[in-house]
Amino acid sequence: MITLIGVSKVYRPRRVALLDVNVHIGKGEFVFLTGASGAGKSTFLRLLYREQTPTSGQVIVLGQDVARIPMRKVPYLRRQIGVVFQDYKLLSDKTVWDNVAFPLLVTEHPPREIARRVPAVLEQVGLLGYEKNRAGELSGGEQQRVALARSIVLNPAILLADEPTGNLDAGTARIIADLIQDIHRRGSTVVMATHSDWIVNRLRQRVIHLRHGRIVADEYPGRYVHEA
Amino acid sequence: MKPSTWIYYLREAWQGVRSGGLLSLASALAIVVSLAALAVVMILAVNLQHMTRVVENQLQMVAYLVEDFDRTWQDELMRKVKAIPHVKQATFVTREEGLQRLQDQLGSDSVLLEAAAESGNPLPDAVEVEVDDPRYMGQVAAALGTIESVEEVAYRRDIVNRLTALTDGIRNVGLALVLLLAAASLLTVANTVRLTIYARRREIAIMKLVGATNSFIRWPFLLEGFLFGLVGAGLALAIAWGGYSWLVVRVGEGLPFVPVLSPDAVLLQVAQWLLVGGVLLGVGGSVVSLRRFLRV
Numbered sequence: 001m002i003t004l005i006g007v008s009k010v011y012r013p014r015r016v017a018l019l020d021v022n023v024h025i026g027k028g029e030f031v032f033l034t035g036a037s038g039a040g041k042s043t044f045l046r047l048l049y050r051e052q053t054p055t056s057g058q059v060i061v062l063g064q065d066v067a068r069i070p071m072r073k074v075p076y077l078r079r080q081i082g083v084v085f086q087d088y089k090l091l092s093d094k095t096v097w098d099n100v101a102f103p104l105l106v107t108e109h110p111p112r113e114i115a116r117r118v119p120a121v122l123e124q125v126g127l128l129g130y131e132k133n134r135a136g137e138l139s140g141g142e143q144q145r146v147a148l149a150r151s152i153v154l155n156p157a158i159l160l161a162d163e164p165t166g167n168l169d170a171g172t173a174r175i176i177a178d179l180i181q182d183i184h185r186r187g188s189t190v191v192m193a194t195h196s197d198w199i200v201n202r203l204r205q206r207v208i209h210l211r212h213g214r215i216v217a218d219e220y221p222g223r224y225v226h227e228a
Numbered sequence: 229m230k231p232s233t234w235i236y237y238l239r240e241a242w243q244g245v246r247s248g249g250l251l252s253l254a255s256a257l258a259i260v261v262s263l264a265a266l267a268v269v270m271i272l273a274v275n276l277q278h279m280t281r282v283v284e285n286q287l288q289m290v291a292y293l294v295e296d297f298d299r300t301w302q303d304e305l306m307r308k309v310k311a312i313p314h315v316k317q318a319t320f321v322t323r324e325e326g327l328q329r330l331q332d333q334l335g336s337d338s339v340l341l342e343a344a345a346e347s348g349n350p351l352p353d354a355v356e357v358e359v360d361d362p363r364y365m366g367q368v369a370a371a372l373g374t375i376e377s378v379e380e381v382a383y384r385r386d387i388v389n390r391l392t393a394l395t396d397g398i399r400n401v402g403l404a405l406v407l408l409l410a411a412a413s414l415l416t417v418a419n420t421v422r423l424t425i426y427a428r429r430r431e432i433a434i435m436k437l438v439g440a441t442n443s444f445i446r447w448p449f450l451l452e453g454f455l456f457g458l459v460g461a462g463l464a465l466a467i468a469w470g471g472y473s474w475l476v477v478r479v480g481e482g483l484p485f486v487p488v489l490s491p492d493a494v495l496l497q498v499a500q501w502l503l504v505g506g507v508l509l510g511v512g513g514s515v516v517s518l519r520r521f522l523r524v
Contacts, residue, residue, distance in 0.1 A: 049437075072442065079439035089434055106440035111232050150438070 001027045001158065001189050002048060007057035009043050009213075017043040019213040021057070025191065027157075030184045032200050033193040035210035036227050041193035044210070045160045048191070049081045050074050062157060079107055082151030082159045082188070086166040088143045090150075092136030096127060099135050100149045107154065121149040125179055141172030148179055152188070159183055161192040165199065173199065197224035233444075241451035244424040252456070255420045258413035259460025259509050260467070263502045265409050267468035269402030270498050275489055276395040280388055282487045284362050287316075289383030291355045291372045299353070301377065309355055312371040314364040319356045326351040352379065410509060417456055417513025421449050425521050432522065446522065450514050457510025461502045468502070469495055 002025040009018040018040045025031050033041045046052040047059045053067040090099050104114045122128050125145040135146055165173035177199045184190045207222025245252045309318045327349050359368050369381045435445050473491045
């Protein structure tokens with residue numbers, strides 16, 4: 001599903017984000033990416049949905065070498081990858097419905113299909129009845145649930161989460177973690193970057209630990225590695 | 229493309245126009261000004277061309293004879309004139325006939341004629357010559373000039389030349405002006421669309437994230453430019469229509485002998501150009517901004 005071969009990413013000037021990373025993530029796996037800020041977690045994720053391309057090495061996602069996909073085909077890769085962020089990245093002056101329907105709209109799904117799918121994913125994240133609320137009026141946890149609904153509405157094969165609980169209190173974080181686990185159980189491959197030790201330790205999944213752009217630990221089931 | 233997608237594009241484009249506020253107005257007005265200038269130049273050029281053609285098609289010329297022309301030579305003269313190639317018809321007009329015609333044209337109370345009557349008939353005898361093809365006017369005029377007792381040959385070549393030069397001048401200067409204005413309005417539209425892109429950068433980023441194709445992202449902005457062009461062309465056409473119709477009536481009253489084209493004939497032609505021009509400016513402005521500021 002996801003394979004990185006000798007991947008390095010160097011930002012100018014000379015800031016190494018990833019260095020010779022080799023890793024394989026199989027279909028249906030749940031992987032935590034851990035490490036200190038600047039260890040390369042976000043870069044790792046950005047390479048997967050081709051927000052960035054590697055300086056060297058190969059990133060293979062869903063059987064495609066993503067650096068070699070022509071620009072016009074990148075959208076079709078992204079339709080198979082859901083992404084959520086720490087800051088939700090919602091259209092805050094639009095309604096919950098509009099936000100969740102957005103991927104369906106831009107991929108030109110017929111209105112009937114949109115009307116069927118949006119309530120289904122809103123139910124999955126427990127936000128039925130919030131359709132007409134503006135996204136910006138919701139609490140952080142609710143906004144992240146909207147973001148999750150949006151990320152899965154196209155039934156992606158892969159869900160990427162970049163510190164999805166970073167802005168949330170423990171109780172809310174737990175709801176989000178449970179939802180992501182639920183999405184994983186329904187068949188998606190999940191890669192989640194996080195600082196949250198207790199979520200990692202509770203879910204007991206594979207943990208890839210990054211330090212200064214290198215993989216220093218890769219265990220299943222893993223535990224959170226605290227930096228000295 | 230699905231109808232629902234088009235509805236989405238149009239709604240987004242309209243939102244872009246609205247969020248642009250005064251700048252949107254400026255864009256539409258810039259297009260109006262450019263296109264109105266284009267309309268003026270076109271209307272002038274088309275009318276001058278028409279005038280030139282009217283004058284050109286007057287195939288007559290007049291050979292004025294020497295003042296003391298001996299009319300016993302008349303038959304001999306007419307034979308010589310008719311022998312010139314491309315002369316279709318030639319008529320001898322005596323100075324008395326000439327004066328009579330002038331009186332008919334100007335009316336009997338003309339000051340000019342009163343003066344003429346006092347000092348005697350100022351006109352010489354003349355031969356009116358009709359040519360079968362305007363291209364041979366010069367040739368026939370030259371041949372006439374060589375005939376003995378022909379004093380002067382008058383025809384419309386000088387007027388045609390002057391009209392042609394004027395038409396060319398107006399066309400060149402006008403087109404330069406139109407191009408300059410077009411460039412200015414293109415930049416205005418580009419700037420407005422750029423601001424729309426900037427205002428929506430978050431939305432665009434999310435669109436890219438969830439897998440929108442580049443063309444899907446571009447369309448609303450292209451439509452926004454298209455709307456500017458359409459509104460601009462419509463207003464410019466209204467101005468041209470109103471202005472020209474008014475002018476035609478005025479010219480008809482004040483200078484009835486000037487041949488002007490009817491508004492319908494001219495403006496239908498102008499309308500096509502304005503529409504094409506407006507759409508090109510609007511969409512062109514969008515394209516400039518999309519290329520520079522929307523790296524999708």
